[in-house]
Amino acid sequence: MGGFLLRRIGQGLLVVIGVTLIVFIATRMVGDPVRVMLPLSATDEQRAAFAQQVGLDRPMGEQFVDFVGDLARLDFGESMWQRRPALDVVLERLPNTLKLIGAGLGLAILLALPLGAIAALRPGGWIDRTTVFVGLFGLSLPQFWFGLILIVFFAVTLRWLPTSGMGGMAYYILPAVTLAMPSLARLVMLVRSSMIDELNQQYVKTARAKGLRFPRVVMVHAMRNTLVPFVTLAGWELISALAGYTVVVETVFAWPGLGLTAMQAIQKSDLFLLQAIVFTVAILIVVINVALDVVYKLIDPRIRLA
Amino acid sequence: MSVSAISSSAPLLEVDNLKVEFDTRRGLVQGLRGVTLSIGRGETLGVVGESGSGKSVTAQAVMGLIDMPGRIASGDIRWKGRSLFGRDGERYAQDIRGKEVAMVFQDPMTSLNPVLKIGTQIGEVLERHLGMTRAQARNRAEELLAAVGISAPRRRLDQHPHEFSGGMRQRVMIAMAIACEPQLLIADEPTTALDVTIQAQILELLAQLQETLGLSVILITHDLGVVAGLCHRVAVMYAGQIIETGLAEDVFERPAHPYTQGLLRSTPRLDEVSDRLVSIEGTPPNLVVPPEGCSFQQRCPLSGEACRKAPRLEHIRPDAEAACWKPSVPAWATPLMSPSMPS
Secondary structure, three states, X not given: OHHHHHHHHHHHHHHHHHHHHHHHHHHHHOOOHHHHHOOOOOOHHHHHHHHHHHOOOOOHHHHHHHHHHHHHOOOOOEEOOOOEEHHHHHHHHHHHHHHHHHHHHHHHHHHHHHHHHHHHHOOOOHHHHHHHHHHHHHHHOOHHHHHHHHHHHHHHHOOOOOOOXXXXXXXXXXXXXXXXXXXXXXXXXXXXXHHHHHHOOHHXXXXXXXXXXXXXXXXXXXXXXXXXXXXXXXXXXXXHHHHHHHHHHHHHOOOOOHHHHHHHHHHOOOHHHHHHHHHHHHXXXXXXXXXXXXXXXXXXXXXXXX | OOOOOOOOOOOOEEEEEEXXXXXXXXXXXXXXXXXXXXXXXXXXEEEEOOOOXXXXXXXXXXXXXXXXXXXXXXXXXXXXXXXXXXXXXXXXXXXXXXXXXXXXXXXXXXXXXXXXXXHHHHHHHHHHHHOOOHHHHHHHHHHHHHHOOOOOHHHHHOOOHHHOOHHHHHHHHHHHHOOOOOOEEEEEOOOOOOOHHHHHHHHHHHHHHHHHHOOEEEEEEOOHHHHHHHOOEEEEEEOOEEEEEEEHHHHHHOOOOHHHHHHHHOOOOOOOOOOOOOOOOOOOOOOOOOOOOOOOHHHOOOOOHHHHOOOOOEEEEOOEEEOOOOOOOOOOOOOOOOOOOOO
């Protein structure tokens, strides 16, 4: 286990190095970062002064050495837009995104297991057919549109919930539901089909022949086996939320998280802030992947971590 | 059927005119067409027949494992005289299954839950039926593993099925089955999926446990040699019905039903040189539209006008029954051979 962890962390570091290269190439070598960051109205003198100030006028090799050195010290440079270190902005916004993901994916995971399992008990029954129908529906709706519809209905028409922003518990409901919806749909479908498979396995017959009560047969025997693919998909959902869905949902609901900040950084051409965000997300994804591998091993002893 | 010739007490398990149907795309398959059997205390009943004859379905019906698209159409199953059907019966059945009646399945590779520890899988039966605490169940599980011949049982408790070989897994299945000291063990082809060398070990273990625990055993198999070695009585199934039953040695020495004769005749023997393997011509009937009359008539050399009417299981000797209009008539010219007894 220990050796495995070290190896996975080593692989993670390789990924981070790859990300470093890509970010460097994308920001410094594709197009002119000075032109991107300064407004169109800036004069050539202003551009030259800015380039000198942030070190963009020096040879690429030197720039790269500086870039890596700064990263190692967790110095991502100054956010042009916020006029403070980019990392400070990221660290201020990241917890909001994590809270939103926690609420949204938490909701999806907590609902998917029982809903999928109940649907699987009677394949083809009305509960199952309803689940599949609603699941397909949930998969087909564009997320930003669903969020807007929720706002129109629950916030504008009924005035039950706030339209946007972050505050008490009530502010979480609409964005969390919007974030949860496609993940929930995918997870329910997976739990359903996996549980149908597992309930037909021979070991379920053994468990029943042992006289075990039905809830134990379903919840312990079949569910434990369903958790293996479930964790895979849930991990994928977590990564997708971090690297994409939250950008949409936070933008729709003006949620002050990393996704909205990324959007704003793009709009404001704030290259250094964007760099810091991309980096943070990349490192989080590496960490999540290592954690997932450990969870697999805990659930399914047949998986070898070597 | 008569009460067992060996056990004088009331039967433990009675299956009474059981009919099971499977709703398939090809139509309603009549899996069991009126099966009646009983087993007394300490008795070993061998159930033989080819694939699809209803051996396993009978066992699954007793264990409550007939699932959609299958259903029990009619008949009754009684344990110690009490029906397992109806609302009270089902509750009763859930309490005795795994405790008083236990089952060992054919394929030990798939019969254990791959993600649960062996100790958990044995312990949960004890917790469920005997109200043991987790710690008590764990200690008992260790004793059980030792009892079925697994070495280093304490260490083995925390292992998962994939760390066991096929034979060892079947031992674990048996440990699980005898955990609550049942009175009846149903073994559904317990050695079919195992290597030949392991098969003998498992059968020996079953025989030994039967003796020490005073178990009744229903041994489902298509290996007639196994039946000859282990069983007191034998029931031969064909096309969802029992067509012959009697004391094992009698049935092997003087089989009454032509199908039983054919089955014995087609058992290959190692101690005799023969040019070719013998088989029974034809195939078992389609159970969506079972034939009128005797289900074996299409394959039977003795088939005649009388066979258009369905024969019923009737006594041919005090302790033997056969469902045939011409019982005990040699159906094939070749001399019969009884299967060799395993030494």
